[in-house]
Amino acid sequence: MKYVDEFRCSEHVELLAKEIKKTCTQPWTIMELCGGQTHAIMKYGIDQLLPESISLVHGPGCPVCVTPLASIDKAIAIAALDEVIFCTFGDMLRVPGSTKDLMTVKAEGGDVRAVYSPMEAVELAQQFPDKQVVFFAVGFETTIPTTAMAAYQAKQLGLKNFKLLVSHVRVPPAMEAILASPENRVQGFLAAGNVCVVMGYHEYLPIAQKYQVPIVVTGFEPVDILRGILQCIQQLEQGRSVVENQYERVVTQAGNVTAQAMIERVFKVATQTWRGLGEISMSGFELNTDYAEIEAENYFQLAHINTKEPAECRSGEVLQGILKPSACPEFGVRCTPERPLGATMVSAEGACAAYFAYRRQNSD
Amino acid sequence: MSEPQKIELACPVPIGQYEKIVMAHGGGGRLMQQLIDQVMLKEFDNSVASEKNDSAVVMANNARLAFTTDSYVVNPLFFPGGDIGKMAVCGTLNDLAMSGARPLYLSCGFIIEEGFAIESLQTIVQSMSQQAKAAGVEIVTGDTKVVEKGKGDGIYINTSGIGCLETPLQISPSMIQQGDVVIINGDIGRHGIAIMAARENFKLEQPLESDCADVSGLVKLLLDAGLEIHCMRDLTRGGLVTALVEISATANKHIMLQEAALAVPDTVRSVCELLGLDPCYVANEGRFISVLPAEQAEQALAVMHAHPLGKGAAIIGTVEAANNGLVTMKNKIGTTRILELLSGSQLPRIC
Structure with missing residues (x-):
């Protein structure tokens, strides 16, 4: 399969692994930011190909993991309402709220549907004018344009029954939170290629400079990840700290400006709470005034749900x-x-x- | 952000076991195993049921009989490569065949929703009849219930089957041995992806048909060839990995798969890549694995390759020395990974 097989090719993998071993002379700790990269590393056993002196640590780039408990509880409260069709990406179904998960709400009679795209929620809103169709908008910059597009389309269509429960997050402030933490041990980043397809990588330039940390925009196939690691190690060994783009076949410095414009049309940057990381300023989004009426939290009056996470899990x-x-x-x-x-x-x-x-x- | 901030560790309260049935209990993964062990087998405890084979092997007047049952719920009811009726007959024939039995008789139970078109029912019954005739079995008893509109999904079908064991072999996970090979009769993932494509209206460049088929004829050829088959399993819900994990866990043996040996049709691969699914967990309705001694592998492959349902047969793995109950995969790039049961079904991923 074109664009897949060549990036899983064992000869390329072997060459890159050799090159990394040759380049690496001392211990380095690199964080892959995206959960998709973490999975690729585990699935393909990429860590097995690296010298022991390289530690890969896993970043906060799993949208499910960083969605705060209060948002899950709000989702559960909304999904249980009779007048609601609650739409969510599949992996949110089993994330536990304080007493139950969305899958249980569904089992109890709530109309909870797993969708692949927020646009499906817009279609449902057209199909069921007597219901409030709520989309649980979670995820990083990768998914935000589709949420924005859905909100835009719903407005164009004059739909009064389409709502968003927003818990979107931005990568750069989280990187800074990690780098600024006194416990930080990350020396280089593999930035999430999918996020950069949308946002480009200009936002990372000041971070690399300020914290003297190499950042390599990296894809998701074994060859991508090994190249990303190699470029990161080369920089660390040479004492450089710049932003490099391994994922050139899809990522440009400016990113997808049309998608960015759509985000700006619908959302404005706001403070966001992250599960595990706490409140980080400028790290999330809220709806612009023009779109405030589709905000589910206000519509269903859920501001009182403000669950704090117990510190049991690490x-x-x-x-x-x-x-x-x-x-x-x-x-x-x-x-x-x-x-x-x-x-x-x-x-x-x-x-x-x-x-x-x-x-x-x-x-x- | 310029000030270092104290990062508060936070986590949700753990969910206990579900108090209600959720969809994931039906996915063939760990939640379903939990349900079978903690609810069903706790009450139905007996040595036959505890073996958790596709068919129960029981004695009746000194005859060894295989007995099995399966319920079929599928949406859409008609799909490329078959319909719910064909599935209901093939699935039960296959379950009997996996124990080494020759299928003899089937029963059928219909739960039909008010408003269902009689013409559709006729089509479904015809395809059941055709499949049964082709396999030389008879559908000898049945039951029909009608439920109110909105309380069923068109039609649900249950079939049970009885077969006789003419082979002296005991075909069961506990029989697998170090040095055995795992042979599959073809490529994987066709049924699950064909159903999903039909349900979700995917426009596929290459048409894809379910692999839904009765493999009992092919199994008979393998047995007639005198092959010492240790274990067989059809790769239905939960796919290849689920079947292998169940075998390895029951036998407490290590099964090593070779990624490079697995055939996945291009269309299945494309859909899986796009949706973030792993074809090794996608359902099949006409694929099975057989585990047998390595020295008989060539003969087994020759028998399979000569049959229409075994043309794509290949050795995909081996039973290793370790008694750890694990299934691992040797990746194409030379690394290894563990293959695990899913909790429920595969969930679509966010990004």
């Missing part, structure tokens, strides 16, 4: 790259994909789930 440390999933004492013991203690174990993209699925018996 996903916060996992999300910051301080704790490896398999080093958590609850990993695979009290915390499994059936009984997740935290969201990192729930989502297929979550770092703990990736470890559980592909590397359960190792204790690295």
Whole structure:
């Protein structure tokens, strides 16, 4: 399959692994920002190809994992209402709120539907004018343009029954939160290629400079990830810290300006709470005044739901790259994909789930 | 952000076991295993049921009989390559065949929703009849119930089957041994993706048909050839990995798969790549694996390749020395990974 097979080719993989070994002379810690990259690393066993001196740590780039408990509880409250069709990406179905998850709401009679695109929610709103159709808008810059497009389309169509429960997040402020933390041990980043397709990588230039940290925009196939690691190691070994683009076949510095314009039309940047990382200024979005009427939180009057997460699970440390999933004492013991203690174990993209699925018996 | 901030660790309260049935309980993964172990087998505990084979092997007047049942719920009811009726007959024939039995008789139970077109029912019954005739079995008893509009999904079908075991072999996960090979009769993922494409109206460049088929004839050829088959499993809900994990866990053996040996049709691969699905967990309705001694592999492949349902047969794995109950995959790039049961069904991913 074109654009896939050549990036999973074993000869290329072998050459890159050799080059990395040759280049690396000392221990380095690199964070891959995206949960999709974490999964690719686990699935393809990319860590098995690296010298022991390179530690890969897993970043906060799983949208399911960083959605705060209060948002999940709001989603559950809305989904349980008779007049609502609640639409969500599939992996949010099993993320536990304080008492239940969306899958249980569905089992109790709530109309909860897994969709692939927010546009499906717009179609449902047209189809069921007597229902309030609510889309749970989670995810990074990768998914935000489609939410914005759905909001825009709903407005164009004059739909009064389409609502958004917004919990979108931005990558750059989270990177800064990690780098500014006194416990930080990340020395280089693999930035999420899918996020950069939309946003470009101009936002990362000041971060690389300010924190003297190499940032390599990286794709998701084994060859992409190994190239990203190689470029990051080359910079670290040479004492450089710039933004490089490994994922040139789809990412440009400016990104998709049409998508960015659509985001700006519908949303404005706002403070956002992250599960595990707490409140980070400028790290999320709220709807612009023009779109305020589709804000589900206001419409359903849910401001009083403000659940705080109990500090039982250590996903916060996992999300910051301080704790490896398999080093958590609850990993695979009290915390499994059936009984997740935290969201990192729930989502297929979550770092703990990736470890559980592909590397359960190792204790690295 | 310029000030270092104290990062508060936070996490949700753990969910206990579900108090109500959720869709994931029907996905063939760990939640379903939990339900079978903690609810069903807790009450139905007996040595036959505990083996958790596709068919129960029981004795009646010194005859060894295989007995199985399966319920069919599928949306859409008619899909490229078959319909719910064909599935209901083939699925039960296949379950009997996996124990080494020759299928003899089937029953059928229909739960039909008010308003369902009689013409559609006729089409479904005709395809059941055709499949049964082709396999030389008879549908000898049945039951029909009608439920109110909105309380069924058009039609649900249950079939049960009885077969006789003419082979002296005991075909069961516990029989697999180090040095055995795992042979599959073709490529994977056709049924699940064909159904999904039909349900979601995907416009596929290459048409894709379900692999829905009765493999009992092919199994008979393998048995008649005198092959010492240790275990067989059809790769239905939960796909190849789910079947292998169940076998390896029951046998407490290590099964190593070779990614390079697995055939995945291009269309299946494309859809899986686009949607973030793993074809190894996608349902099949005409594929099965057989585990047998390595020295008989060539003969088994020759028998399979000569049959229309075994043209794509290949050795895809081996039973290894370790007694760890794990299934691992040797990736094409030389690394290895563990293959696990899913909790429920595969969930579409966010991005």
